[in-house]
Each structure stands twice: as C-alpha cells, then as structure tokens.
Amino acid sequence: MASVRHAEFVLERGDDVWVWDRDGRRYLDATASLWYANVGHGRREIAEAAVAQLERLEAYSTFGDFANEPALELAATLADLAPMPARVFLVSGGGDAIDTAAKLARQYWSQVGEPDRTILISRTAGYHGTHGYGTALAGIPANREGFGPQVDTIQVPHDSIEAMHVEMERADPSRIAAVFVEPVIGAGGVYPPMPGYLEGLSELCRQTGVLLVVDAVICGFGRLGTWFGIERWQADPAMIVFAKGVTSGYLPLGGVIVCERVAEPFWTTPGGPVLRHGPTYSGHPTCCAAALANLALLGRERLVERGRDLEGALLDALAPLREHDAVAEVRGGTGMMAAVELRSDVLDTQAGAIAKVTGAAREAGVIVRPLGRAVAVSPPLTATPEHFQLIAQALDHALDSLSASLSGTR
Ligand SMILES: Cc1ncc(COP(=O)(O)O)c(C=O)c1O
Incomplete structure (x- = not known):
C-alpha cells in the first residue's frame, strides 16, 4: 500500500484484450485482470x-x-x-x-x-x-x-x-x-x-x-x-x-x-x-x-474450448524465453495460463527483480502479473497467437532490461 500511494496505475476503459489508462495509453491485458476476464473486456x-x-x-x-x-x-x-x-x-x-x-x-x-x-x-x-x-x-x-x-x-x-x-x-x-x-x-x-x-x-x-x-x-x-x-x-x-x-x-x-x-x-x-x-x-x-x-x-463463441486449443500456442510463444540468462523455467501447457520464473541468483542479487520485469513489460505495453519468483500470463480466452507473440516480445524486452541493470550493478 505504501509503495503505490502516490503512483497508482489508473485504468479507464477496456475492449476485448486491451485496456487504456487515463492518459490514453493502450495495454495488452495479458492477465485477464486477476485471471478472470475470460470473454475479454467491454462486452x-x-x-x-x-x-x-x-x-x-x-x-x-x-x-x-x-x-x-x-x-x-x-x-x-x-x-x-x-x-x-x-x-x-x-x-x-x-x-x-x-x-x-x-x-x-x-x-x-x-x-x-x-x-x-x-x-x-x-x-x-x-x-x-x-x-x-x-x-x-x-x-x-x-x-x-x-x-x-x-x-x-x-x-x-x-x-x-x-x-x-x-x-x-x-x-x-x-x-x-x-x-x-x-x-x-x-x-x-x-x-x-x-x-x-x-x-x-x-x-x-x-x-x-x-x-x-x-x-x-x-x-x-x-x-x-x-x-x-x-x-x-x-x-x-x-x-x-x-x-x-x-x-x-x-x-x-x-x-x-x-x-x-x-x-x-x-x-x-x-x-x-x-x-x-x-x-x-x-x-x-x-x-x-x-x-x-x-x-x-x-x-x-466456443471460448471454453479455446483454453485448451491454444494452450500449446501460448507455451510455444513463451518457450524461447527459457534461453534468456535471467530465466530458470517457463511453465504452462495446461490451459491458457503460463509463468516465467527467474533464476534464484537473479532473484537473490537483484532486489525487486520481478517488479522490474512487470514494470518494463508494462512500459512496453503489456500487463503481466508478479507472482513471487515468476511472472504470470493468462490472457482473455479471445486472445490469439498474434497476441501471444506481443506478450513474448514485451517479456523478452523486459528481461533484457533486467539483465542490463544487473550488469550495471555488478
Ligand atoms: C484458486 C483461487 N481460489 C480462491 C480465490 C479467491 O477468490 P476471491 O479473490 O474472489 O475471493 C482465488 C483468487 O484469486 C483463487 O485464485
């Protein structure tokens, strides 16, 4: 509570997989808010x-x-x-x-x-x-x-x-x-x-x-x-x-x-x-x-089935992140939900590493969720493989900026 008191991220409107903040910036909602916007926003x-x-x-x-x-x-x-x-x-x-x-x-x-x-x-x-x-x-x-x-x-x-x-x-x-x-x-x-x-x-x-x-x-x-x-x-x-x-x-x-x-x-x-x-x-x-x-x-709209039909595509889109220095594991493949977990040494040496990744992804226009040692991805069931690519790109960029700040502190 204390850390966000003067820095709220105020959202104003939503449409399908997208939400907009009060300054009019658009974000891909890669978490379906708190895992719930299954049909997308604005229906x-x-x-x-x-x-x-x-x-x-x-x-x-x-x-x-x-x-x-x-x-x-x-x-x-x-x-x-x-x-x-x-x-x-x-x-x-x-x-x-x-x-x-x-x-x-x-x-x-x-x-x-x-x-x-x-x-x-x-x-x-x-x-x-x-x-x-x-x-x-x-x-x-x-x-x-x-x-x-x-x-x-x-x-x-x-x-x-x-x-x-x-x-x-x-x-x-x-x-x-x-x-x-x-x-x-x-x-x-x-x-x-x-x-x-x-x-x-x-x-x-x-x-x-x-x-x-x-x-x-x-x-x-x-x-x-x-x-x-x-x-x-x-x-x-x-x-x-x-x-x-x-x-x-x-x-x-x-x-x-x-x-x-x-x-x-x-x-x-x-x-x-x-x-x-x-x-x-x-x-x-x-x-x-x-x-x-x-x-x-x-x-x-057969959205229920999509959670299974697209589980492989979501994991495939995120899987290359396994190659990243800071990443320990990419989990998923059962349903439209996945997590990218950071390596223990990164979490130990870099205070707030997860928050840095979610922050940089948001800067890149994608909302992902911090989960202790990992970031979570669980987009609306209307999301497509093209959206999964945008999520993967934003995470790749966010992990790169984490690595850059890590080498700066070494
Ligand atoms: C698996 C699970 N059970 C229960 C709850 C609690 O639901 P609520 O936050 O609506 O009280 C949550 C919330 O995230 C959940 O993920």
Missing part, C-alpha cells in the same frame, strides 16, 4: 443483461423461500454443466465460496455422525483466497502468517501423492474433513499437476472418505478448456468451488457445486438440518443475470 451483451435486470429487480435476498429467476436459472445451468449430479450454492466471490465449501464439509461430517472430521488439507503453493478458511488453507506461507491462531489445516507438498498419503495417515483419515486442490495451481506460480496426481488424489479420497474439494476459481469457465477445469482428469470431486470466469468479472459472483451426497442432509427432509450459512448477496439477481449472459457468450 455489451453482459452490460445490457445487467442493466435489464437492474431495471426489473436490482437485488433481493434468497434467504428462506425467497428466490429470483436469474438465480434459479444460473443454478440450474451450472448444475447441468457440472461433471457430477449436483446442487449449487451461490455467493459473492471465490473467498466466500471457499469458506462455504470448508464449512459445508465440516457440517456435513457433523450431520452424518463423524464430527471428529474437522481437519482440512491444502497444498504448498496453493491459493484459496483471503477469507478465514482460505487464509488457513494458504499454501503460500506469507499469506497465512501474522494473523494469529487459525482453524486446523495441514499443508502437503503440491507435487507428491505419496506425501499426501503419508500426511493423511499421520493425521488419521477419520479426522480429515476435506482436501482442497487447484487443478493447475495459479497464484502460487502456475504449476500444472504431475501426471497421475489428480487421479491418485481422487482415489485416495475415495478410499479414506475425505471430501475432494476442487478449487476451480481460476481453472473454470474455459481457462483449462472445460467448464470446471477438473473434467480433464479422471477425478471425482465432492465439491467444485468457482468464481472469476463465471461472470468474467463483470459483476462479483462465486459459488460451490455440491455433489448430491454432501447436499443430501440439508436438502432432502423438510425440518431437517439447516446449513446456517448465507451471505447477504447470495443469489444476487443482477450478478446472476451477468453470469448467464457471460456463460451464453462462452458457449456461443
């Missing part, structure tokens, strides 16, 4: 759907028996798209949805007579938002530290199914409620899963009864080329958490796809257990109307 259809709903019924609670048409239609649409028979719980964003899934997992076990199942497992480098449970689940230590005592969680190395198995046994599976997993880790550095990892984890969950919660907040709605990302692997989620691409960010919305088994205690018997959990804007009709218009666009 009139979504604005019109939101305005029409604002004029009809801007907002109304969905507590008790209250409902509204856009919320009902969105829940039905998402349940149809889900990879398992499911109910849908709507909230305002990804962090809300993670907290919902975590509380639902623990309450589910309590309702079915296993109240000791309270522990939640997450993976190193994982990111699950900034709410209470999401903070406790953080696999990036800095995001968890300094907030005092939190709920019981265990962090397991993200790339080893064996480590997951060992940790589950050590903690005792009958005390574990759920494991949270991003199909491709996003904010923690863009790590596609090791071959067989997600299938192995799903099988481990089946054997131990632990609920598999897939965090598809980044990976959903086309980012990995399917509606929820996880369909690419043989896995059987108990819940799928979504947000971001469900509206492409035009209005805030998130939610949880809940398999029938987990929904059942709260759903089947009138007078049965009530899940005492519900944020004010759950099922907000205007946000749901924007989501429906966004889903229609994703489907009509």
